[in-house]
Amino acid sequence: MRYMMSYDLMETVRNANQWLGATALSMASYPAYAAVPNPMLSWVAAWGQVTERSFERMVAKPDWGIHDTTLADGRDHLVEIDTVVEKPFGDLIHFRVTDRPEQPRKVLVVAPMSGHYATLLRSTVKSLIENCEVYVTDWHNARDIPVSAGKFDVEDYTLYLVDFMRELGPECHVVAVCQPAPLTLAATAYLAAEEPKAQPSSLTLIGGPVDPDATPTDVTDFGHRVTMGQLEQTMIQRVGFKYKGVGRAVYPGLLQLSSFMSMNMERHSKAFSDQIMRVCRGEATDHDAHNRFYDEYLAVMDMPAEFYLSTVERVFKNREIAKNEFTVEGKHVDIGKITDVAVKTVEGAKDDISAPGQCIAALDLCTGLPDSKKASHVEPDAGHYGIFAGRAWRNNIRPLVIEFMDANARDKPTRGTKPVRTAAK
Structure with a gap:
């Protein structure tokens, strides 16, 4: 049961971060603030936009886009x-x-x-x-x-x-x-x-x-350093109550993503901070290089x-x-x-x-x-x-x-x- 609870906890954290991004974007974009220009508000709105998009992509299967x-x-x-x-x-x-x-x-x-x-x-x-x-x-x-x-x-x-x-x-x-x-x-x-x-x-x-x-x-x-028992205890969880596979033992996509990103954390951190500044300056687009890459990279599936x-x-x-x-x-x-x-x-x-x-x-x-x-x-x-x-x-x-x-x-x-x-x- 605890493995289902930890799976749902990860989903809750993801959902909360997506909500925080959406909230920051909507609050910092309130029309009345335009009367008092403040670069901090522009940055908060940009942070919210990038954060919401990033956490939203983690549970969405990308489209092939080959029409x-x-x-x-x-x-x-x-x-x-x-x-x-x-x-x-x-x-x-x-x-x-x-x-x-x-x-x-x-x-x-x-x-x-x-x-x-x-x-x-x-x-x-x-x-x-x-x-x-x-x-x-x-x-x-x-x-x-x-x-x-x-x-x-x-x-x-x-x-x-x-x-x-x-x-x-x-x-x-x-x-x-x-x-x-x-x-x-x-x-x-x-x-x-x-x-x-x-x-x-x-x-x-x-x-x-x-x-x-x-x-x-x-x-x-890594495969030689850890034992199979360690892998099973640390990596395997059971799907929570939100999805059809409830109870199935999986290696969660969100856990895999954290492992992927930890291997190059400095590079990913810089990529996101640079994207926030591009959004803030109005230089980012929906299908720019950053979004094309991370829309796919952040979309993970349970194994x-x-x-x-x-x-x-x-x-x-x-x-x-x-x-x-x-x-x-x-x-x-x-x-x-x-x-x-x-x-x-x-x-x-x-x-x-x-x-x-x-x-x-x-x-x-x-x-x-x-x-x-x-x-x-x-x-x-x-x-x-x-x-x-x-x-x-x-x-x-x-x-x-x-x-x-x-x-x-x-x-x-x-x-x-x-x-x-x-x-x-």
């Missing part, structure tokens, strides 16, 4: 998001470009379940829909999933990916971004053993901890407790995938079974979360894959975020990934296109 795209024909085409497979903990969605023939290049982007929504990959998706049929794993916020839906750990995550790959067929190209890289590799190996004809054409792993100990970072050091704990224990502490000892439902998932799926790794030389060496370890695990189907790339000046978004991704990495996909594309089956399905599997 149209300009194609090679010079025309703007509408983009519609269809649900292809619907499941309790996450959906497979398709970004369908209207009035455009189906593209031969089908891409599944596996988004991380690491505290932020799949919308964190917005720029990645936008860059791919120009000439690809893009599908994305859209994970749900655990606070909104009833306890009756059951558990969700690393094995369940892997089986979800297996189902999504099976749905899209062997002509699909899979791109796993960051945290899901090792589990996507395991899902591919699972298919290789159980249903070889359903394997994807290629697998691109971007900045993921396949072997966390290959190049230790602060993230991997199922069993997924978080099993990730730390099995991927980071025990290194089951790095040692090729991972099992799903009692079956050993042998990564050496991958013999017909081209695998490429992408790393950032300045990545301080999943440092160079952690992801490329996947190629050594693919013992059954010929060297001609293996590739790797290290982007010289890119950090963790830069290898899947921003200039480095658009100008350098994306062209290489597309070229890799085309070089390893399978012939599309002659079967008809599957209809869109929205029923849960």
Whole structure:
């Protein structure tokens, strides 16, 4: 019960801060004060505006904001998001470009379940829909999933990916971004053993901890310093009475956000103080650089407790995938079974979360894959975020990934296109 109370207390604190911001903004903006100009009132109003917006974003799922795209024909085409497979903990969605023939290049982007929504990959998706049929794993916020839906750990995550790959067929190209890289590799190996004809054409792993100990970072050091009992006692709470998932054990998004921000507290503090001054001077806009970044960064989701704990224990502490000892439902998932799926790794030389060496370890695990189907790339000046978004991704990495996909594309089956399905599997 105390874990539910602490969860509700965090929500109360967030709600109170949002209210304080709104109150400061409304009080300091009272029209009569305009008769006596005072820079302090302007600052208080600016503080209130920034504070209200920041705390409000923490419980709101961001919109994809991809409503149209300009194609090679010079025309703007509408983009519609269809649900292809619907499941309790996450959906497979398709970004369908209207009035455009189906593209031969089908891409599944596996988004991380690491505290932020799949919308964190917005720029990645936008860059791919120009000439690809893009599908994305859209994970749900655990606070909104009833306890009756059951558990969700690393094995369940892997089986979800297996189902999504099976749905899209062997002509699909899979791109796993960051945290899901090792589990996507395991899902591919699972298919290789159980249903070889359903394997994807290629697998691109971007900045993921396949072997966390290959190049230790602060993230991997933390995983070794704390015990599983300490993690469960300090990080896990139960969803409070406000949400559908009441009683579900989770790693709360607000707790994750405090950890994220504590890693660079000085930088975040300066960013917010600078934004307050910009608002005060009338230089800020609704979609300026600060708001674009923090609207996404502050939007956090609760993670199922069993997924978080099993990730730390099995991927980071025990290194089951790095040692090729991972099992799903009692079956050993042998990564050496991958013999017909081209695998490429992408790393950032300045990545301080999943440092160079952690992801490329996947190629050594693919013992059954010929060297001609293996590739790797290290982007010289890119950090963790830069290898899947921003200039480095658009100008350098994306062209290489597309070229890799085309070089390893399978012939599309002659079967008809599957209809869109929205029923849960």
